[in-house]
Amino acid sequence: MAEINLKRVDEIIEGYKGEEGVLIQLLLDIQNEFNWISPEAIARISEQMRIPKSQIYRIASFYKAMSLKPVGRHIIHVCMGTACQVRGAPKILDRIEENLKIKEGETTSDMRFSLKRVNCLGCCAMGPVILVDGTYHGKITSAMVESILGQYE
Amino acid sequence: MKLEIDDKTVEIEAGNTLLAAARSIGIDIPTLCYHPALEPFGACRLCSVEIEKRGRTKVVTACNYPVEDGLIVRTNTPDIIEIRKLLLELLLARCPDEGRIQSLASEYGVSKPRFQIEDEHCILCGLCTRVCEELVGVSAINVISRGVEREVGAPYNELSDDCIGCGACALVCPTDAIRLEKNIYPTTAEDIQEIEGKFLEGERDEVLGVFSDLVAGKASTGGQDGGMVTALLISGMKNNLFDAALVVRRVEGYNAEAVVVEDEQGILSARGTKYLRVPMMSKLEAALKAGKRRIAVVGTPCEVKAVRKLQQQRDLEREYPGIELTILGLFCLESFDYDGLKADMSSRFDVELDKADKTQISKGKYIVTAGGKDYSCDVRDMEAIVREGCPYCGDFVSQLADISIGSVGSPDDCSTVIVRSKAGKKLLDAAEFVSAEVDKKQIVKLAKLKKRNADRNLATILDGVQ
Ligand SMILES: Cc1cc2nc3c(=O)[nH]c(=O)nc-3n(C[C@H](O)[C@H](O)[C@H](O)COP(=O)(O)OP(=O)(O)OC[C@H]3O[C@@H](n4cnc5c(N)ncnc54)[C@H](O)[C@@H]3O)c2cc1C
Ligand code: SF4
Ligand code: SF4
Ligand code: FES
Numbered sequence: 046m047a048e049i050n051l052k053r054v055d056e057i058i059e060g061y062k063g064e065e066g067v068l069i070q071l072l073l074d075i076q077n078e079f080n081w082i083s084p085e086a087i088a089r090i091s092e093q094m095r096i097p098k099s100q101i102y103r104i105a106s107f108y109k110a111m112s113l114k115p116v117g118r119h120i121i122h123v124c125m126g127t128a129c130q131v132r133g134a135p136k137i138l139d140r141i142e143e144n145l146k147i148k149e150g151e152t153t154s155d156m157r158f159s160l161k162r163v164n165c166l167g168c169c170a171m172g173p174v175i176l177v178d179g180t181y182h183g184k185i186t187s188a189m190v191e192s193i194l195g196q197y198e
Numbered sequence: 199m200k201l202e203i204d205d206k207t208v209e210i211e212a213g214n215t216l217l218a219a220a221r222s223i224g225i226d227i228p229t230l231c232y233h234p235a236l237e238p239f240g241a242c243r244l245c246s247v248e249i250e251k252r253g254r255t256k257v258v259t260a261c262n263y264p265v266e267d268g269l270i271v272r273t274n275t276p277d278i279i280e281i282r283k284l285l286l287e288l289l290l291a292r293c294p295d296e297g298r299i300q301s302l303a304s305e306y307g308v309s310k311p312r313f314q315i316e317d318e319h320c321i322l323c324g325l326c327t328r329v330c331e332e333l334v335g336v337s338a339i340n341v342i343s344r345g346v347e348r349e350v351g352a353p354y355n356e357l358s359d360d361c362i363g364c365g366a367c368a369l370v371c372p373t374d375a376i377r378l379e380k381n382i383y384p385t386t387a388e389d390i391q392e393i394e395g396k397f398l399e400g401e402r403d404e405v406l407g408v409f410s411d412l413v414a415g416k417a418s419t420g421g422q423d424g425g426m427v428t429a430l431l432i433s434g435m436k437n438n439l440f441d442a443a444l445v446v447r448r449v450e451g452y453n454a455e456a457v458v459v460e461d462e463q464g465i466l467s468a469r470g471t472k473y474l475r476v477p478m479m480s481k482l483e484a485a486l487k488a489g490k491r492r493i494a495v496v497g498t499p500c501e502v503k504a505v506r507k508l509q510q511q512r513d514l515e516r517e518y519p520g521i522e523l524t525i526l527g528l529f530c531l532e533s534f535d536y537d538g539l540k541a542d543m544s545s546r547f548d549v550e551l552d553k554a555d556k557t558q559i560s561k562g563k564y565i566v567t568a569g570g571k572d573y574s575c576d577v578r579d580m581e582a583i584v585r586e587g588c589p590y591c592g593d594f595v596s597q598l599a600d601i602s603i604g605s606v607g608s609p610d611d612c613s614t615v616i617v618r619s620k621a622g623k624k625l626l627d628a629a630e631f632v633s634a635e636v637d638k639k640q641i642v643k644l645a646k647l648k649k650r651n652a653d654r655n656l657a658t659i660l661d662g663v664q
């Protein structure tokens with residue numbers, strides 16, 4: 046799992062010390078820098094800002110912009126809708142899992158990719174489809190997987 | 199402020215709510231998420247009423263709407279009744295098995311909801327989270343997530359390290375929901391009875407709980423008082439009663455953490471009382487997950503309660519086959535906040551807490567030993583830095599432990615030991631120590647004092663429960 050550098054968390058907290066009502070901004074800073082908010086980070090904020098953990102967690106679990114699980118810099122959605130299934134989506138998923146050495150729902154240890162499956166991306170004619178961040182890649186084959194992933198740092 | 203509620207005139211000071219104004223003249227407005235000792239939340243909307251201002255009407259929630267001069271309030275119009283009916287229909291669909299909801303619903307003639315029936319218990323009134331935050335002060339639980347996934351829970355859906363098992367949340371919860379929570383430890387009177395029946399052995403003393411033996415002893419290991427905790431742990435491990443112990447030791451300066459130790463050296467390293475509350479339950483679960491099964495846990499009364507509650511509500515034997523927990527409970531009147539204690543010591547005595555050799559509380563005095571010198575003050579003067587939650591804890595002697603140890607009741611340099619179960623008896627029999635005279639009266643006096651204070655605080659909560 047992607048560890049969050051707690052020294053860096055301390056630095057971020059330091060920048061907000063003594064100010065009121067900064068929790069949301071502080072959490073967003075941590076989210077932006079690490080792409081998620083770990084239990085350790087919450088414990089640290091709780092200790093340093095003297096805010097109970099459950100209150101921090103309440104906020105972090107409320108805002109869509111915050112993630113309580115590690116999320117990679119790029120998110121791959123593999124369409125598993127019926128049309129894509131028929132056209133070989135399972136093979137594509139296998140290949141991506143093999144390539145990134147993670148399973149669906151997981152994140153690579155270098156935080157580069159998170160892998161998710163979805164039901165029908167609404168462009169069945171292009172199947173099989175994967176969506177990386179905002180970009181649709183359609184009519185792909187397993188052989189194309191590596192070069193597509195290569196486009197994302 | 200002068201206003202009119204259901205055609206009756208009422209005069210009440212500004213700053214009051216419509217609910218208070220109505221109740222002051224005997225008009226009943228139903229509420230679910232309101233409690234007089236807590237900040238209004240406005241979540242359930244059951245207290246909806248109609249107000250009329252300059253000829254215009256609107257619906258507001260009475261529990262958090264401030265009184266205004268000249269306001270006309272109607273609590274029972276057909277529209278308002280309809281709103282309440284609909285809310286109760288929704289609630290009944292969500293929580294069909296909850297008595298309080300059932301009776302409110304039937305009061306309003308609602309029986310068969312037209313909505314999808316679920317089997318929830320929590321109505322998200324937030325009473326539990328507010329009582330835990332605003333009164334108890336530990337804020338162990340909160341309403342988490344958003345939308346349909348909103349629920350009451352502890353962070354990450356893991357065991358809470360902050361919950362002290364005071365049971366305040368269970369007192370206010372209008373449903374069964376809080377008793378079904380898995381990650382906190384609200385211990386009610388019924389829970390205590392059940393736990394005693396299941397785990398403890400001996401006579402039940404009104405004040406000291408169930409026990410079979412009460413002794414004082416001094417061991418050669420050295421320690422806070424008579425070193426009995428340390429001696430019990432060492433001999434228990436030698437005699438194979440457990441193979442790991444969860445103890446609390448200093449990490450940086452005076453600050454401390456709970457650690458799992460597996461040998462005599464480790465046990466010795468935890469000698470001495472740190473007057474703090476440290477995260478404990480997550481450490482226990484981590485030890486179990488790491489494969490430890492036979493563990494002795496040393497903890498304050500709140501921690502003892504938490505461990506027992508865990509044994510009671512979860513099927514630990516299935517989750518961790520072969521699990522065997524032995525609980526050594528300490529006496530405790532209160533703990534302090536690390537930062538607070540540090541600042542207090544520095545300003546009061548110019549003593550650096552982190553360099554202190556020892557801290558102790560004896561006969562109402564707090565004593566810190568540093569640089570070969572003792573500094574002392576009345577514990578009563580340190581109220582401001584008492585850890586939040588302690589005033590709601592009524593257990594001085596760790597009533598639910600297998601064996602309890604404290605300093606009160608025995609001569610200086612000795613520890614008082616109370617045996618409460620077979621496991622505790624075995625542990626005491628295995629230990630080597632020189633025994634001394636116990637003064638039970640002293641223990642009873644402090645135990646009563648702590649209970650009385652907690653009961654008084656809990657009474658404020660009970661007063662507002664309907
Ligand atoms: C916060 C606190 C308040 C207390 N208040 C009172 C009191 O008001 N009256 C009274 O008679 N006794 C009180 N005690 C108990 C007393 O201080 C001694 O711990 C007890 O008498 C055992 O002494 P000993 O010589 O046998 O302990 P030792 O052999 O020195 O062993 C001490 C054990 O306590 C554990 N411990 C130390 N600090 C903590 C902590 N913060 N949380 C959990 N475990 C800890 C260690 O793991 C160690 O195993 C309190 C203890 C604590 C932790
Ligand atoms: S658990 Fe009980 S008190 Fe807490 S929000 Fe749910 S119903 Fe209300
Ligand atoms: S038992 Fe006490 S500390 Fe624990 S969640 Fe309930 S109110 Fe909070
Ligand atoms: S099934 Fe894949 S886009 Fe519709």
Ligand code: FES
Binds near residue numbers: 231243246259260
């Ligand atoms: S009691 Fe007023 S909104 Fe719940």
